[in-house]
Amino acid sequence: xxxxxxxxxxxxxxxxxxxxxxxxxxxxxxxxxxxxxxxxxxxxxxxxxxxxxxxxxxxxxxxxxxxxxxxxxxxxxxxxxxxxxxxxxxxxxxxxxxxxxxxxxxxxxxxxxxxxxxxxxxxxxxxxxxxxxxxxxxxxxxxxxxxxxxxxxxxxxxxxxxxxxxxxxxxxxxxxxxxxxxxxxxxxxxxxxxxxxxxxxxxxxxxxxxxxxxxxxxxxxxxxxxxxxxxxxxxxxxxxxxxxxxxxxxxxxxxxxxxxxxxxxxxxxxxxxxxxxxxxxxxxxxxxxxxxxxxxxxxxxxxxxxxxxxxxxxxxxxxxxxxxxxxxxxxxxxxxxxxxxxxxxxxxxxxxxxxxxxxxxxxxxxxxxxxxxxxxxxxxxxxxxxxxxxxxxxxxxxxxxxxxxxxxxxxxxxxxxxxxxxxxxxxxx
Numbered sequence: 166x167x168x169x170x171x172x173x174x175x176x177x178x179x180x181x182x183x184x185x186x187x188x189x190x191x192x193x194x195x196x197x198x199x200x201x202x203x204x205x206x207x208x209x210x211x212x213x214x215x216x217x218x219x220x221x222x223x224x225x226x227x228x229x230x231x232x233x234x235x236x237x238x239x240x241x242x243x244x245x246x247x248x249x250x251x252x253x254x255x256x257x258x259x260x261x262x263x264x265x266x267x268x269x270x271x272x273x274x275x276x277x278x279x280x281x282x283x284x285x286x287x288x289x290x291x292x293x294x295x296x297x298x299x300x301x302x303x304x305x306x307x308x309x310x311x312x313x314x315x316x317x318x319x320x321x322x323x324x325x326x327x328x329x330x331x332x333x334x335x336x337x338x339x340x341x342x343x344x345x346x347x348x349x350x351x352x353x354x355x356x357x358x359x360x361x362x363x364x365x366x367x368x369x370x371x372x373x374x375x376x377x378x379x380x381x382x383x384x385x386x387x388x389x390x391x392x393x394x395x396x397x398x399x400x401x402x403x404x405x406x407x408x409x410x411x412x413x414x415x416x417x418x419x420x421x422x423x424x425x426x427x428x429x430x431x432x433x434x435x436x437x438x439x440x441x442x443x444x445x446x447x448x449x450x451x452x453x454x455x456x457x458x459x460x461x462x463x464x465x466x467x468x469x470x471x472x473x474x475x476x477x478x479x480x481x482x483x484x485x486x487x488x489x490x491x492x493x494x495x496x497x498x499x500x501x502x503x504x505x506x507x508x509x510x511x512x513x514x515x516x517x518x519x520x521x522x523x524x525x526x527x528x529x530x531x532x533x534x535x536x537x538x539x540x541x542x543x544x545x546x547x548x549x550x551x552x553x554x555x556x557x558x559x560x561x562x563x564x565x566x567x568x569x570x571x572x573x574x575x576x577x578x579x580x581x582x583x584x585x586x587x588x589x590x591x592x593x594x
Contacts, residue, residue: 176478177199177478178199178478179203180201180481181482182203182486182562184210184484185582186560187559189258189579189582190585193587195444195586196438196442198593199590203444203446205450206449206450210561213423215428216420216426216431217286217420218575220259221247221572221576222294222571222572224241224571229282229283231283232255232279232281244564245566246577249542258583259297262579262583268438270435272401274301274430278298283296285307286306291331291334291343292333302396302401302405304417305417306418312387313385313387315389316419317392317393319348319393321355321356322421324393324421330419348376352372359424360395360424363395364396380412389417392417393418394420396426398429398433450467451469452505453468453473454466461553461556480555482589483505486561495531501531509552511536512535512564536558536563541588559585560578
């Protein structure tokens with residue numbers, strides 16, 4: 166007997182990608198009553214990112230107030246993803262994101278900030294980085310306040326050098342007096358302890374007490390304490406508040422290399438918000454094709470657990486990412502393509518033009534490649550004609566941004582993802 170394929174499951178929207186853009190689109194649409202499915206081959210970029218929402222950090226000089234700077238930035242960069250949005254759209258998305266955490270999806274863990282003012286947080290290298298919205302566990306590290314900082318290194322967490330970080334903070338010209346101490350704490354007696362091991366360990370009250378007892382005698386008057394971003398996965402607010410109480414001073418997290426504990430919290434929070442809204446997520450799902458009719462994508466074919474399934478949907482949201490995630494690929498002949506739906510790309514260098522600039526920090530010709538859209542986030546070709554009437558594009562798949570230079574990556578992902586979900590609701594009305 167020949168096995169038959171299961172019938173197509175039908176959804177109001179199928180979202181491709183489980184990063185900030187994809188999950189924001191899915192949650193926003195599901196909260197409006199849409200039947201939503203997320204298909205993702207993996208967990209997205211959240212586990213690599215610092216967990217902050219950097220709306221606009223440089224344009225090209227450092228930006229203090231991203232909301233006020235966006236109109237001029239869009240005027241100078243009309244093909245940027247922010248050019249598809251109004252400042253009010255960006256502000257609405259940011260407040261929506263904060264409200265998801267205020268609703269208690271992660272045990273009271275919250276975000277602070279707005280488009281009115283960037284905070285300056287230290288990176289793992291001690292470089293000040295402007296961010297609009299940050300976890301409350303990081304807000305105490307705002308370098309604009311100056312003052313004295315004690316950076317705590319964890320000997321068995323080799324991803325962050327406290328002495329190097331503190332030295333760079335002192336050289337940043339922000340009036341910071343920084344020094345480093347190192348604690349010899351090893352969670353689970355592991356020789357390869359990473360950020361996740363410490364995050365799990367710090368959720369144990371006994372381990373927190375041990376850390377506080379070892380650190381307290383080494384602190385000096387007036388110092389706030391910077392720790393690697395490992396203050397718990399499930400209830401970071403309780404871990405953070407307990408350490409502040411034990412040490413009797415402000416404590417803040419400093420993002421480090423992957424795996425990113427704050428990024429994992431973002432993923433878990435948005436995934437939980439999707440579950441509460443009635444949405445569904447399928448991981449290890451590789452989209453292998455699409456069915457089309459009358460200028461629309463009518464269904465997606467995905468390989469799930471070595472079996473191909475078909476998912477029909479009124480809307481498809483492409484949030485598969487850029488070159489870093491494989492959503493956009495370059496072959497050995499320098500042909501650049503969008504790998505999921507075969508959508509036309511913008512900003513691709515012409516034949517014979519350079520693909521890379523010689524300087525590491527130079528603007529790179531391939532960096533702004535992506536899918537161009539109209540103002541409703543529908544993909545368009547080089548003549549401005551829509552390539553698909555019921556496809557919306559969000560996040561790093563979009564053309565025109567240089568997130569590493571602008572410090573705009575999660576801001577673009579959040580706001581375009583949110584706007585895609587909002588557009589689905591508006592069209593349904």
